[in-house]
Amino acid sequence: MMPTLSRADPSLLGRWWWTVDRWTMLAIATLIFFGYVMMLAASPAVAERIHTARDIFILKQVIFLAAAGVVVVGVSLLSPRGVRRLALAGCTLALVLTALTLVAGTEIKGARRWISVPGMSLQPSEFLKPCFAVVAAWLLSEGLRETTRAKRLAWPGLALLIAGLIGVLLKSQPDMGMLAVIIGVFIIQLFVNGLNLFLVAGLIASAIGGAVAAYFTISHFRSRVDRFLDPSTGDNWQVMRAQEAFGAGGLLGRGPGEGHVKDLIPDAHADFVFAVAGEEFGLVICGLILLVFAFIVLRALSRVLNDHDPFVVLATAGLASGFGLQAFVNMASTLRLIPTKGMTLPFISYGGSSALAVALGVGMLLALTRRRQNGDLL
Numbered sequence: 073m074m075p076t077l078s079r080a081d082p083s084l085l086g087r088w089w090w091t092v093d094r095w096t097m098l099a100i101a102t103l104i105f106f107g108y109v110m111m112l113a114a115s116p117a118v119a120e121r122i123h124t125a126r127d128i129f130i131l132k133q134v135i136f137l138a139a140a141g142v143v144v145v146g147v148s149l150l151s152p153r154g155v156r157r158l159a160l161a162g163c164t165l166a167l168v169l170t171a172l173t174l175v176a177g178t179e180i181k182g183a184r185r186w187i188s189v190p191g192m193s194l195q196p197s198e199f200l201k202p203c204f205a206v207v208a209a210w211l212l213s214e215g216l217r218e219t220t221r222a223k224r225l226a227w228p229g230l231a232l233l234i235a236g237l238i239g240v241l242l243k244s245q246p247d248m249g250m251l252a253v254i255i256g257v258f259i260i261q262l263f264v265n266g267l268n269l270f271l272v273a274g275l276i277a278s279a280i281g282g283a284v285a286a287y288f289t290i291s292h293f294r295s296r297v298d299r300f301l302d303p304s305t306g307d308n309w310q311v312m313r314a315q316e317a318f319g320a321g322g323l324l325g326r327g328p329g330e331g332h333v334k335d336l337i338p339d340a341h342a343d344f345v346f347a348v349a350g351e352e353f354g355l356v357i358c359g360l361i362l363l364v365f366a367f368i369v370l371r372a373l374s375r376v377l378n379d380h381d382p383f384v385v386l387a388t389a390g391l392a393s394g395f396g397l398q399a400f401v402n403m404a405s406t407l408r409l410i411p412t413k414g415m416t417l418p419f420i421s422y423g424g425s426s427a428l429a430v431a432l433g434v435g436m437l438l439a440l441t442r443r444r445q446n447g448d449l450l
Contacts, residue, residue, distance in 0.1 A: 147435025159206030202433030205390030325354030
């Protein structure tokens with residue numbers, strides 16, 4: 073007979089089980105299941121095209137997603153203080169490794185974002201998204217506790233300084249999509265923190281100004297924007313095939329294994345996995361995937377509506393919005409609603425760095441949204 077966990081169980085595992093949001097965990101498990109299904113659908117054709125073992129991507133993704141599941145559960149056991157400490161260490165290490173990519177990184181498609189490690193290519197900037205969101209939440213919440221104006225401004229100023237450093241590093245790689253997500257999350261946190269709407273509008277205007285400057289100074293970025301605005305100005309072959317895949321899939325899809333887009337698009341198992349889902353499983357499954365992402369974000373935000381700890385509220389807002397923005401960027405670029413961007417669909421696209429970084433963020437989210445009493449974990 074399998075042991076059961078009682079509400080009176082004082083152990084760490086017992087307290088975790090009765091305080092963690094099990095609905096969110098079910099949603100995450102659903103995404104991981106979709107990730108396995110999509111690797112079975114998309115990766116064999118990609119492996120054959122590059123003349124490697126047919127099941128190599130499947131086997132690697134099984135390991136990546138299994139590790140991601142362990143990370144989600146392990147990190148969700150932490151207290152808010154533990155989450156903060158982990159984020160500080162993770163943000164520091166990710167900043168160092170992101171800087172290292174500029175001098176010792178592997179160049180792929182004109183960008184230096186990866187460091188080669190045995191069995192995979194590590195993208196350190198992936199870990200900046202969840203870790204900086206928590207660090208920024210801590211700095212902003214510390215500012216709220218100060219009694220003098222100078223000290224109240226000093227803590228957010230430090231967060232802004234770190235955001236600027238991240239901006240310089242990501243622009244140098246370049247990785248404008250990652251930068252846009254991180255800056256977008258930071259602006260959301262500033263808004264939640266009570267920043268004046270006029271100042272928020274000013275920050276948004278500054279971000280738009282930065283994007284305009286990047287258009288004129290970064291050829292890679294300019295090329296993608298031009299191809300989005302006018303498809304005749306460059307190569308839009310992958311995006312067009314993705315559009316055709318959604319049209320061919322219709323409402324219910326061609327059926328598992330019956331799609332053709334995975335045989336055509338080089339990144340069908342990664343950046344364009346949503347197109348494979350659209351062709352083989354149709355609008356219904358694509359809609360379900362979208363709803364699962366929306367549920368995780370809204371569920372996390374609803375769990376902290378009445379929380380009185382500013383750090384928990386700000387960190388949850390940052391982690392949830394970052395998770396949702398990453399999913400939006402992937403799906404929107406596949407549907408050609410925004411310029412194409414090589415950003416993975418959380419837990420569904422192939423990729424070790426992405427799976428582990430998303431798992432870290434979701435684990436932190438689960439830890440912060442556990443039911444607490446008087447500020448302490450139950």
